[in-house]
Amino acid sequence: MKIKTEPVIQEKNEKHVSWSNNYSLGIKLIDDQHKGLIDFVNDLFNHSNGNEEEERAYFKDVIHVAVSYAKTHFATEEKYMLATKFQGYAEHKKAHDKFILNVVHTVKDFDAGKRLVLEKFAYFLKDWILCHVAGMDVLYAQYFKKILVLDADGKLRISVTDLK
Numbered sequence: 001m002k003i004k005t006e007p008v009i010q011e012k013n014e015k016h017v018s019w020s021n022n023y024s025l026g027i028k029l030i031d032d033q034h035k036g037l038i039d040f041v042n043d044l045f046n047h048s049n050g051n052e053e054e055e056r057a058y059f060k061d062v063i064h065v066a067v068s069y070a071k072t073h074f075a076t077e078e079k080y081m082l083a084t085k086f087q088g089y090a091e092h093k094k095a096h097d098k099f100i101l102n103v104v105h106t107v108k109d110f111d112a113g114k115r116l117v118l119e120k121f122a123y124f125l126k127d128w129i130l131c132h133v134a135g136m137d138v139l140y141a142q143y144f145k146k147i148l149v150l151d152a153d154g155k156l157r158i159s160v161t162d163l164k
Contacts, residue, residue, distance in 0.1 A: 025141035
């Protein structure tokens with residue numbers, strides 16, 4: 001799923017962050033969601049032009065969709081962690097909640113008329129996403145790989161004995 005945005009200004013279509021198999025967790029749905037987040041970060045960079053009016057209009061158009069997308073993504077990860085009794089769930093959820101609060105704070109400041117530097121926000125998101133995937137998401141992915149069983153029909157399932 002990609003975050004659909006309507007450009008307010010002409011896009012540069014540059015990739016500031018490119019998807020790499022190094023970011024892949026091996027879970028298609030989550031990897032696809034991560035790709036969507038990276039696409040959004042690239043879109044932010046491409047709309048960073050220093051023109052405050054254009055950047056504000058763009059941010060206003062996309063931020064609520066992006067926050068909703070991030071919440072959906074976090075809910076997906078958290079659902080998998082709870083279903084598999086992943087030991088690091090509480091810490092992981094805390095990181096998600098802190099991130100959402102930081103973004104909500106940025107949106108509230110924006111709504112209150114404070115200056116938003118779109119490029120700075122894009123760097124914040126890029127750094128957070130890449131560090132989070134490499135540092136935290138990889139932990140549940142490793143755990144999932146230990147408890148998944150490949151059935152004869154090629155489908156993966158969770159080993160019930162590992163969930164006790």
